[in-house]
Amino acid sequence: MHISEGVLIAPVLLAGGGAAMLGLAIGLRRMDVQEIPKVALLTAAFFVASLVHIPIGPSNAHLVLNGIIGIMLGWTAFPAIFIGLVLQAVLFQFGGFTTLGVNTLNMAVPAVLMGALARPAFRSDSGLSALVMAAVAGAGAIILSAxxxxxxxSLSGDPxxxxxxxIFVAHIPIAIVEGILSVLIISVLLKTKPEVIRNY
Amino acid sequence: MNFHAVKSMFVSIIIIPILVMFCSSAQAHRVNLFAWYEGNMIMAEGYFSSGKKAVNSTIMVFDSEGKEVFHGTTDKKGEFCFQPPRDGDYRLVLEAGMGHRAEALVSVKDLKSHTGVLEAGHAGLQTTEDSELQEEFKASEDAGKGTTAFNSKEFEQILDRKLNPIKEQLFRLAEQGDRVKFRDVVAGLGYIAGLMGLAIYFAQRKRKK
Known part of the structure; x- marks a missing residue:
């Protein structure tokens, strides 16, 4: 998921950076004081998730958790993922600084979209539809990111x-794992702390 | 809710790294390139931080003027070798697909004298310009009272054998340096906690105004 330095061409980097900045601005504007600890918690989860490899399939990829982040944060997924990526770039030499914008966009846009898609289901009383949408958002965010x-x-010249x-083949196992993970997390939260998900 | 979130944040700061520590496959996914100059060849090995070799990856070699002098792929062991045309600094670029990319610099020196050794073959080292090697050989011949007649090929083999463990160790060291360290994980979580504090501080101040 993390595109390294020197792979993409300048127009893609600039466009990605601009769009990511826009997303960041919207995310920061919508971040309430009450929400800050939750954002920080999910940033920490995102930061660490990249260290957990799923050794299934041809090329073992790592967890991203952007589906869950999208469900819990909505637009504030942008600052959460951005900070996570900055720290991963500084401390793990993961991705790069010039690709920060593109990488933020690639992981945060699916998070926001899948969160918006799944959230109405959590307001309804049907437990089943909530769980189904949690699975869809968890797996869908990975597929969309891929x-x-x-x-x-491909915009930078690769066929x-x-x-x-x-990329799809490498991320199918991750999509399945994150789908299951998101169902588990959402079902626990709906039982114990529904306000974390519902108060949007 | 705010208090609970803060509490769970600190709990996770303690728990998550411990989980990661015990997770054997806890390595960042990044491709690395380890390159060195040996004999008259540039050798390189590509590997992911997870330990997997970068097999069938594109590798390009650029000379000091930025001109591409070689374009190929790594073999089944993630290795690659290339004979540089002349002395100078070479930049190796490995592209392992899916946006993974690594670079390495290798400087090639004394290419001529080295090929000289190879060409000299059975004639021994007397023809080479490398005076240090000559002296060493004279010394070893003296020690053996002329009974040990080395030629350069045998010398190469002996050097290879002696240097291989060191090379191996250097490679391990490089690999170790590329691993994600526990303290970096903790540092990252610390930064996130600090940023959270800052964000809350500024948000509160804005609210008061």
């Missing part, structure tokens, strides 16, 4: 079809 990574690589096939 598509966006493939897209940014789209082989690149995206490679």
């Amino acid at each position: 598509a966006m990574v493939a897209g940014s690589l 789209f079809i082989p690149v995206s096939r490679l």
